[in-house]
Amino acid sequence: MTASVLYQASEGVATLTLNRPDVLNAMNGDLMRELREGVERAAGDAGVRAVLITGAGRGFCAGADLAARGKDGISDSGTLLRERYHPIIMALRQMPKPVVTAVNGVAAGAGMSLALAGDVVLAARSASFLQAFSKIGLVPDAGSTYFVPRYAGEMRARALAILAEKIDAEEAQRIGLVWKVHADDALQDEAGKLARHLATMPTMAYGMIKEALNQSFDNDLAAQLEVEATLQSRASRSDDCKEGVAAFMEKRKPQFKGR
Template identity: 65%
Template structure:
């Protein structure tokens, strides 16, 4: 049986590839479970310094596999609570930078999955399709969380309610995508960025992600104190000591991510 998620590590970068290209990497329980395990593996592997998530074939993910419908609201809610929701939380909590590389369509929960990345890159031909309401469903897997924070309240409401297809350039303008690359340059551009991140002080990335995640629920005073706590941890790391030594010695720093 073909693996639903491919996992490889090279030069400190874990590549996670959704591998159901015949159905545009539609999300079924097997794929979501496998991706969750791959994320756990990448999180705990000391050889992994950065993570790339993309899709095999022509698309990133067409969203939930509608050819295998679930009967009843309770079953749908259980699938979200036991599989998809923990996956999204694990991606956001991943203590390593996560690049989601949208190489084609990202629809429904597939769009939510793409937006869970720290840095979202897209091919010029990529499309984002928040099509939940068009088939009578509610946006899930984090869409109603990410959209207001990325695009703003008014735009988020229009995106979610209208469910219209959004091309890559418009997604970038709305704040859903960091950069758009020509289709034939996307793979090399994302690989170069991942290698760069893997060579940087990745423990600082983990602490920065923790600060950003906490900020969404904090007032300014609380967040300032959270920053101070995390900074106290950061200054004790090897990478800070290495950066200061490299500066004094006028050499390139060699970061270890600890």
């Protein structure tokens, strides 16, 4: 049986490729199980220092596979989200390694949520983003009501969710959902280049940056200042910080080890 998610680790990067191209990588039970396993494998592998998620074929992810609903014994949508989707989104946001998502085509519904769960979102020029939920009487899920207002602002989040209008990659970049847009035939090379660069950088510091940002929206200024101070104490004692300072003083390129 063909794997629903392909996993490859090389040069410090774990690449997870959603692999149901005949249905635009729509999410069914197998894909979600394999994706969770891949994310957990990458998180636990000390040799992996960056993660790249993309899709096979002409789509990133079309969201939930509606034709597969209920076939794996879970008929309630809330239960499905709690058991299958939430662990993946949380694992990506809490992973102490940078996550790049390379959106190579349509990212719709929970597929858009998955794309936005990355730390750095790249898109092909032909990619599109769609909060498709209201078209079938559902509400945005898998983190969309968390990510979109924070990235694009509340008014845009409301309009995208209620109107369910597709936006292209350049509009997504303009409103803050995407970091950079690349030509279709350059996306994978550019995403791989970025992920490999991140894998050579101070991984522990990246993990603490994510930790600080994850807490920032729930804290007032005083609390967030304390978070920064606590994390900075840890970061300043790391081997990578010592190497970074030494390289700066010696006017050479640092050789980070990720610890």
